[in-house]
Amino acid sequence: MRRKYPSSCLAVTASPGHILSVRRGVIVSKVATRDAYGDALVSLGKKRNDVVVLDADLSGSTKTAKFAKVFPDRFFNIGIAEQDMMGTAAGLALGGKLPFVSTFAVFATGRAWEQVRQSICYPNLNVKIVASHAGVTVGEDGGSHQAIEDIAVMRVIPHMTVIVPADGPETLQAIEAVAEYKGPCYVRTGRNKVPTVCGEDYKFQIGKAHIISEGRDAAIIATGIMVAEAMKARDLLKAEGVDAGVINMSTIKPLDAEAVVSAAKRCGAIVTAEEHSIIGGLGGAVAEVLAESFPAPLVRVGVKDTFGTSGEGEGLMKHFGLSAADIATAVKSVLAKKRSTKS
Amino acid sequence: MAVTEQQLTTLKDKARRIRIDILKMLTDCGSGHTGGSLSAADIATALYFYKMKYDPKNPGWNGRDHFILSKGHAAPLLYTALAHAGFIETAELCTLRRIGSRLQGHPDSKYLPGVEISTGSLGQGLSVANGLALSHKLDKTSNRVYALLGDGELQEGQVWEAAMTAAHYKLDNLCALVDNNGLQIDGPVEKVMGVEPIADKWRAFGWEVIDIDGHDMAKIVGALDTAETVKGRPTMIVCRTVKGKGSRVFEGKVEFHGTTPSKEELEIAMKELEQAVCK
Numbered sequence: 001m002r003r004k005y006p007s008s009c010l011a012v013t014a015s016p017g018h019i020l021s022v023r024r025g026v027i028v029s030k031v032a033t034r035d036a037y038g039d040a041l042v043s044l045g046k047k048r049n050d051v052v053v054l055d056a057d058l059s060g061s062t063k064t065a066k067f068a069k070v071f072p073d074r075f076f077n078i079g080i081a082e083q084d085m086m087g088t089a090a091g092l093a094l095g096g097k098l099p100f101v102s103t104f105a106v107f108a109t110g111r112a113w114e115q116v117r118q119s120i121c122y123p124n125l126n127v128k129i130v131a132s133h134a135g136v137t138v139g140e141d142g143g144s145h146q147a148i149e150d151i152a153v154m155r156v157i158p159h160m161t162v163i164v165p166a167d168g169p170e171t172l173q174a175i176e177a178v179a180e181y182k183g184p185c186y187v188r189t190g191r192n193k194v195p196t197v198c199g200e201d202y203k204f205q206i207g208k209a210h211i212i213s214e215g216r217d218a219a220i221i222a223t224g225i226m227v228a229e230a231m232k233a234r235d236l237l238k239a240e241g242v243d244a245g246v247i248n249m250s251t252i253k254p255l256d257a258e259a260v261v262s263a264a265k266r267c268g269a270i271v272t273a274e275e276h277s278i279i280g281g282l283g284g285a286v287a288e289v290l291a292e293s294f295p296a297p298l299v300r301v302g303v304k305d306t307f308g309t310s311g312e313g314e315g316l317m318k319h320f321g322l323s324a325a326d327i328a329t330a331v332k333s334v335l336a337k338k339r340s341t342k343s
Numbered sequence: 344m345a346v347t348e349q350q351l352t353t354l355k356d357k358a359r360r361i362r363i364d365i366l367k368m369l370t371d372c373g374s375g376h377t378g379g380s381l382s383a384a385d386i387a388t389a390l391y392f393y394k395m396k397y398d399p400k401n402p403g404w405n406g407r408d409h410f411i412l413s414k415g416h417a418a419p420l421l422y423t424a425l426a427h428a429g430f431i432e433t434a435e436l437c438t439l440r441r442i443g444s445r446l447q448g449h450p451d452s453k454y455l456p457g458v459e460i461s462t463g464s465l466g467q468g469l470s471v472a473n474g475l476a477l478s479h480k481l482d483k484t485s486n487r488v489y490a491l492l493g494d495g496e497l498q499e500g501q502v503w504e505a506a507m508t509a510a511h512y513k514l515d516n517l518c519a520l521v522d523n524n525g526l527q528i529d530g531p532v533e534k535v536m537g538v539e540p541i542a543d544k545w546r547a548f549g550w551e552v553i554d555i556d557g558h559d560m561a562k563i564v565g566a567l568d569t570a571e572t573v574k575g576r577p578t579m580i581v582c583r584t585v586k587g588k589g590s591r592v593f594e595g596k597v598e599f600h601g602t603t604p605s606k607e608e609l610e611i612a613m614k615e616l617e618q619a620v621c622k
Contacts, residue, residue, distance in 0.1 A: 078504075081508070087468075088470050091473055095474065118461070118462075122451075122453075
């Protein structure tokens with residue numbers, strides 16, 4: 001599907017089969033971050049023979065099936081037993097392997113939270129949890145399957161690194177980065193195709209915010225699929241004379257606090273945007289930094305402490321107030337706060 | 344290689360001395376799990392002083408067998424075994440549970456060499472043992488993996504998930520043991536939430552099961568030898584034990600799950616253990 005974006009948003013040429021060659025400003029196709037993960041695993045598996053992958057009967061959905069096809073001996077389906085899967089991954093890490101373990105985010109971080117805490121993070125083992133179907137865009141399966149708490153419950157565990165890639169190309173880089181990094185990691189992927197937002201020369205770094213545009217009036221700090229929405233919101237706002245910056249905060253933990261404070265100093269108003277509860281995720285993390293280091297008006301865009309519901313993805317985004325229009329409204333709201341604190 | 348009478352006598356005496364050190368440590372510390380440490384002392388002795396390959400001067404030696412104390416609250420037993428095996432000094436045992444100690448209340452692999460994985464939250468160790476066993480299968484290495492579970496611990500659902508995994512992946516390099524001492528915190532296991540018939544359950548899950556008296560050293564050793572010959576499936580050794588085994592002060596007493604001996608109780612127990620005759 002062709003969609004024209006301003007020239008500030010470049011599409012990148014990713015690995016074969018994904019985004020094909022593009023002209024500046026025009027995105028030719030979109031990629032689901034879970035698909036990018038599947039491809040990244042295969043590529044990693046070819047380079048490193050210590051990589052092993054575990055899944056809990058969802059490999060077709062999480063896309064670990066791609067790895068399973070090429071490396072069946074290194075793929076372990078543990079069945080619908082997520083707690084056991086996390087412990088097994090811990091054991092494989094003890095045995096010198098590099099385990100990537102996948103299922104839906106709600107099960108990886110909910111059902112198996114304690115196993116992640118006790119068997120992986122507490123002993124500080126080198127296990128990479130890459131969970132798909134995060135957020136409300138899981139869609140029709142409904143609230144039981146829509147993880148809106150996973151960032152919150154993962155970031156609170158010591159030793160855990162939490163990453164939410166914004167697009168396919170960033171996912172590819174993030175998977176390589178977590179493979180190199182020594183320690184437990186949680187990476188969140190999504191079900192639906194998302195546009196590419198990271199430029200051709202973007203280099204992902206764990207813990208480093210990606211400043212897409214600086215802005216002057218307010219800064220939108222977004223993560224995951226909300227980065228693309230933030231960019232659309234920025235364009236909506238520009239038409240109304242508001243200059244909003246966009247920051248892709250793909251690492252939630254460790255948060256790039258410096259980038260948050262810089263944005264607050266520069267713009268004086270922050271909006272966070274995540275496909276997650278407004279409690280405890282990116283919004284919570286940014287609020288913590290602002291309150292301690294540089295208090296500034298903040299409005300959090302996210303799921304307002306409610307469970308998900310069945311529906312089609314884009315409709316649910318609007319339903320839960322996660323669209324570009326909602327972000328634009330939040331920016332105007334935070335600007336009102338900014339004005340009232342000044343007067 | 345059949346065990347000799349002399350070896351058995353040595354092993355029984357080792358178990359006796361381990362029980363003595365456990366009790367001294369716990370009395371000194373004033374906090375820790377007495378009953379479940381004592382009940383598994385013969386099992387741990389057979390593992391560390393008869394069966395397992397390891398190098399106390401090189402705890403990470405990649406030729407080692409692995410022991411996972413899934414019932415992590417029996418940490419005093421593990422620490423004492425590690426001391427007797429030469430991983431740590433016996434003098435360090437009195438630091439149990441103190442701030443900054445390597446001897447945490449439940450085993451912590453971050454601090455103590457010889458501890459494969461941190462445990463303490465029940466039901467998780469067998470999954471980890473499976474992962475280790477799988478890694479050796481991948482590498483085609485012949486290291487063996489041992490996991491010790493409690494009987495109350497069998498109430499945790501994850502144990503049965505791991506049981507399925509071990510059988511499904513044919514982990515014949517894995518041998519688990521249950522310290523079936525019949526008691527848990529709130530009372531007898533069968534009264535709180537019955538887990539019997541234990542042996543039948545593991546057989547139903549596709550394991551080779553050996554059912555023994557967990558204080559009969561010859562039987563324990565024999566079962567560990569047999570486990571090595573089983574092909575195509577994991578082995579579970581169900582060990583019928585007495586919680587608090589070693590002194591009438593603790594034997595069969597629910598209250599000594601997480602209570603430590605008083606000085607007077609220690610004195611009585613020491614007399615019994617020092618006079619114990621190796622049969």
